[in-house]
Amino acid sequence: LSAVQIVPSLRSFSIPECVSVEGSKAGATQIPCTPQDLSRWNKLFIMLEDSQMKQDMLLHQNEDMVKVEVDSIQKELHKLNNNKACVQASENTCKCISEQMNGNLNKAMEQLREAADTYQAQNNETLQQLIHFSKNQATRLTKLESSSLLGAGLGQVAMKSFSAYPKEQEASNADGGKLERALMATVADLQRVHAQLALFQRATAHRFLPSGCEMALLFPMRSKHIFAEVIPSMSMSLQSFTICLWAKVTQTLNKTVLFSYGTKKNPQELQLLLARHSVLLTVGGETHLVEAHSVVTDGQWGHFCAAWSSEQGLATLWVNGDNVARVPGVAEGHVLPSNGFILLGQERSRSGIYRDLDSSVAFTGKMTGVNMWDHVLDAGRIKEYANQDGSCDSRGNVIGWGVSEIIPHGGSQYIN
Template identity: 60%
Template sequence: MMRRMCLSWGLVAVCISSTLCGMGLGYGEDIDVNYADSYYNEISEDDPSEAVTPTAAPCAARDLSRWDKLFIMLEDSHMRQNMLMQHVDDMVRVELQYLRDEMRRLSTDNRRACATALEGTCAGLGEQMSRGFQHTQRQLREAEEKCQTQHNATRHLLQDTQKAQAARLAKLESGYGHGASLGQAPMKTRPTHPKEQDATSAGGTKMERTLLAVASDLQRVQAQLAVFQRSSASRYIPSGCEMALFFPMRSRHAFATVKPDRPMSLRSFTVCLWAKVTESLNKTVLFSYGTQQNPQELQLLLTWRSVHFTVGGESRLVGAQSVADAGQWRHYCGTWSSNQGLASLWVDGQQVAHSPGVAEGHVLAADGTVLLGQERGGPGLERDVDPMLAFTGKMSGVNVWDHVLAAERISQSARPEGSCDDRGNVIGWGVSEVTPYSSVQYIN
């Protein structure tokens, strides 16, 4: 294509050069304009009737001056130039059209090739990220298993040490008691020799020091074991729950929805859950049920170290202060009955607040949405949602019953071991459908 363009422009240059040379050569030459002899109409001599009429002589041609010749050459040159420019214009138009077609074809081919390459690159990156994520998950799982194994080994070692110290202490106490019982008879008849008295006193002092050292070691081991048990209890999920929801950050998109097994139009209920909050602010939502008309139909929430339980709106609540700690697993329950509006709040199996007249005669509205870690905002799930209300931490064992549970059953459900075995008939943990959104995910 470039060769054709070079040939075309070369032809244009040759034509222009030849034209200019022709103009230079013709400028100094004289142009002889010779007119042929005039021809007159000849009448046959055989027709004597017609008289011979002489034909008028043609106009005499005037001599052309040098300026006339120059103008004629200029007109001729101008005509040739127009013809040449027209030819060049046609050639350029054809070449431009050819270039346009070639560029369109190349752009189409390149676009297809780029799209194919981009799809392949995206697929490769996605596969690579998936493999990296799976590898990271395996490493984290292995590290967690290794850490748990080390914790278990340390706990068993501390328990064995405690048992050994207890056995040693019991043995020393029994030996000391036996020695004292044996020494009762001689004590009545006190030894008269001073050396015997000094030996008996030194032996008793040494035994007392040994007992004090053993008791101190035993107390230290018990304190270490208690610290380890507390750290283990705060680190791992309550026994029997098998899984938990992890909320890594505050976001208007980070929450989970729950699909109840029965309608939520209830006259009484009990809602319980396990939660380990990373940080609680002025209002941190744990459990929320709301409709378009009332987004705060039912809420269980934290306020710094306080716990609040609302029914029918924020103005109808029952709460307790200084019962919630960050970084620790806590069991929260709220009960309510439409009859007399009796509402109670429970933390770790203990009733911490109780109030009558809370939304008395009220019935929960139907066709609402159950959210974990956030409250409903307006007509949509995420409209006008405040990210500062979002929960951060871990949550497990979410259950809802359509009646008020007895105090013994609530206390039993708050035990760290096997507490998730008692599932609600409206929402049951491990049975009802729970859908996490954004960065919220399941952990074991």
């Protein structure tokens, strides 16, 4: 197999790009692909190109030698034909010249054989380095498989192709086309693994708690017995407030309670609710209602905030750091009464007895980062708390996540 056939095919082959993996919190992580690997590829292709150039130079050199010898013979024959007396001498001369040409040709063929042997040795060395590189890639994929949660299925796809790869490389010593096909198949496998890693990252992103929180409340099913009771750090007799929390709802119905504060006189004094794909806030009863439509997605974490001030009756709703509703005149001049009960994932019954709770309004899903302040937060603070990369260490002075006592009931529980 000549260098003219192999070098163009190797030039058309592109070096595989490095695979990147995104971590759960720290962003993208790149599979090691050192500059040594790239310089090694450049050296391999330069070696092949140098071999081709050497062979071409030898061929041109021998062609020039043959041409010179033929011209010399033609001149000698022309002189001899003009002198009949030198016919015998010309025969001897032709014989000597023929022997000299044969010697030169044999020398040229020997040089060509030496060049071919040298090229073959370089080619074999190049192939062995390519095989070693492919084995290193296989080892990296094996480590990646053992470190990922879904590595079993992912590794089967990648390693299946690498298991047959060395055998294909042995056969490629006789056929360079097989080498190129094997390398292209490896590139395709790496691209397939990269795509599956991207899917894996998107899938595992939903497993982590947002905003750097280390724990969450799990409400496994919709039941009147499953909720959490909150003991505030100060009196609930407030003229303004801001409530913020992270929630991942499994499914929202016509009314799903996130946060509820009720007293004996008014069990629905203050509520933060979900309704299908909407979020709602009530202050002083359902007559004072604030609503934002099409802002809730089932099965995804969302940051929900509600703020209210008695002075102007201005109520606002925020979802994922964006202001989605702003309504004035909501319970203007009202003051929240004290001595009530705060429930997460459920609302107080009119009888005040837990067995009379309504399962149809119960929350199912996960909740974390529940905080409440006795004043209205500015927009910058709310946007900061909606940052998924870490803001769980900010706590409210009325309810502080991780500080205030939150008591799970029924099947609700804390999870990491």
